[in-house]
Amino acid sequence: MKNLRIGAIGAVLLMVAAACGGSTTSSADTIAFAPKAYPAEGPADCSAEGYYGFKRITSTDASTVVFELCAPDVAFIQKLALTNFVINDSGYLSTATADGSIVEKPNGTGPFKFKAWERGTQIVLERNADYWGQLATSGTAVFQWQAEAAARLIALKAGTADGIDNLAPTDIAASEADPALQVIPRPALNIMYVGMNSSIPGDPFEKLEVRKAVALALDRQRIVDTFYPGGSEVASHFTPCTIAHGCAGEAWYETNLDEAKALMAAAGYANGFKTTISYRQVDRGYLPVPAQVSADIQDQLKAIGINAEVKEIESTAFLDAASSGTLAGLHLLGWTGDYPDATNFLDAHFGPSVIQFGAPIDAITSALAGAGKTAVAAEREALYAEANNAIKANVPMIPVAHGGSAVAFAAGIQGAHSSPLGNEELAAFGSGGDDTFVWIQNGEPGGLYCADETDGESLRVCGQIGEGLFGFVTAGAETKPLLATACEASADLLTWTCTLRTGVKFHNGAAFDATDVVDTFASLWDCANPWHKGRTGTFEYFGYTLGAFLNPDSCAKAE
Structure with missing residues (x-):
């Protein structure tokens, strides 16, 4: 039985939780409503x-x-x-923020309750029998993680997993032909980019000429052709063109080594320089093989005299460093859309509070602020063109690819689906008999208080436990009501009554x-x-x- 896959420590935690009345989330006192x-x-x-x-x-x-x-x-x-x-x-917020348990023992209203987190191995959830909506198909959902795509696929074929995230591009065709598996593509609503920080004193990437030289040196088509599966494409803009106004403005630079070398010389680096290329070993649809792509970029940059050391950083530490603007050199990262609007891609990376690439750039932030305030399509198109052109002119990063990817399930799993947003709903998955569903993703969550997390591993787990006023439809990107039944906007969009x-x-x-x-x-x-x-x-x-x-x-x- 699949529930035997829950590790020994996890089993002890489950028994302790059961003895205490089920979920490990503390009970609550009833608090009367007051406006x-x-x-x-x-x-x-x-x-x-x-x-x-x-x-x-x-x-x-x-x-x-x-x-x-x-x-x-x-x-x-x-x-x-x-x-x-x-x-x-409210009561949980008060106690769980005070003692720090909010990071590891989430509360919520969703179809699954938190049961146990066996650090380094797995997270176990149990069906919420009192859920207001459709009950979860499986009584237990288990999240496990493996950094290597091959290891995830081995577990699926061995029957120790029911579903896995991000098949390796080289395994997709064979998995599609395997009658014991079902493979479901995930649309490329994402972006992989090479980031640089223009605000680290003494770093060559302070200079616009250097940043533009790297942009001109990279053969992005070679990267996509070599490392990405079908359904992927070279990014002409940061935002995928399937999103309205995402590709307004000028397309990105084409490869031009002669111009790149001239810019390096103009910046005072005719003989090149040494730097680093940092990445995290977490497969994503936008970056399926991080180490190999890093090595290829390392090789390409030698043509303009840049000798880069490839450096792997632990995932949570890497994301924290990127967010704090402390990653020197080059770094490989990406983004999977949270919702299909240009605000989600551009504001999250170039807005006034973001310092990943250095100090915010006024020409970008002002255009984004205007675009987010208007519902007039022509006005949004013009403002996003202005923002995209300013991104191209200032080169805070280099958009590389919108990556196609796929998830895989055992053939007998019912409700199998992929989400373009990366938030598959485990409550929909079932095997028609076994009461445990095991999902293997790319890495361990950084934390489970997802208001303060950005990584997909955390967000996918949190989405099974907690609910917002709205959510997204299963396998889609359209919104649906959850804890709100409706929100009505005033004519000027300044007041929303939910x-x-x-x-x-x-x-x-x-x-x-x-x-x-x-x-x-x-x-x-x-x-x-x-x-x-x-x-x-x-x-x-x-x-x-x-x-x-x-x-x-x-x-x-x-x-």
Whole structure:
């Protein structure tokens, strides 16, 4: 039986949890609803220099929340659907942020409850028998991880896994021909890029000429042809062209070694220089074989005198360093869309709070700010063209590929699907008899308080446990109501009134109401809020998507 695959330590944890009444999430005291507005002292000052985003959030009754914004946001509902913004019980937030357990023992309202995290091996979830919606098909869901695609496929063929993420490109054809497997492509709603930081003193990439030289030196078509599966393409822009306005403006540079060498000489590096190429050993649809792609880029850059040392960094440390803007040299990273709008790709990488590539660039951030405020297609097209042209002119990174990929399942798994957003729903998977579903992904989560996480490994687990006001349809990118039944916008898109689902309970037994929504967003929004705590405390996704923080002097700084 597949449930025998749960490790010995995990089995002990399960027995202890069962003896204590099931889920390892602590029980809750019932808290009577009381209306609440945040900030309590009055709306945020939308005219303050550098401030944008939320103005005020109010729970007017137990099933109604009102969001007031400083500026229109045409993607507001899509942003509310992100796994980073799942709603937490107010009482749980208070206790779990105080003792730090929020990072490892999530609470939620979703179809699975957290059961155990056996560090280094697996995470075990159990069916939420009190779920307000369709119950999970399997009674137990297990997340495991293997960095190597070959190891994941071996486990699937051996029957110790039911589904795996990211088949190696070289294994897709044979797996499709194997009657014991089912292979499902994942659309290329992603981007792989080579990042540089223009703000590290003394680093050659401070100079625009050097950054542009690297852009001109790389043969991106060679990389795609050599390392990517069918369905992949060279990126003409950072955002995939399937997203509206994503490819407005000029296409990226073509390879030109002569011009690249001239720029290196103009920058004072006619004889080249030494640097590093950093990556994390985590397969992604946008970067299926990180080590090999890094080695190929290393080889290509020798043509313009750049001698690069390839350097693997542990995944969570790598992401933290990228976010804090401390990665010197070149780094390989990418992005899978959270929702199909240009704001998700561009604001998350070039917005005013992002320092991954160095100091934000005004020509980019101003265009993005304007594009996010208007619903007029022609205006958005012009502003995104302006932003894309500024990205090309300043070369903070080099867009390389939109990568096709595939997931695989045992042939007997029902409900098998892939998600273009990388958030497959394990509640839909079942084998028609066995009550345990085992999914092997690329790496271990950094943490399970996903308001303060950015990696896909964390987000996929969190999405099985917690729910936001909205989510995304199974195997698609369209939004669907979850804890909200509807949100109505005012004509000027500045006020959103959301009606909440009634009768919902958190896994710890607490009743869900509108003040939980206010407290959840307040804890992310306000750096002085006592519940503004997580694994890093930086809450990057909030800054990427919903706006500036209140009391920014109290915000944690990425290190």
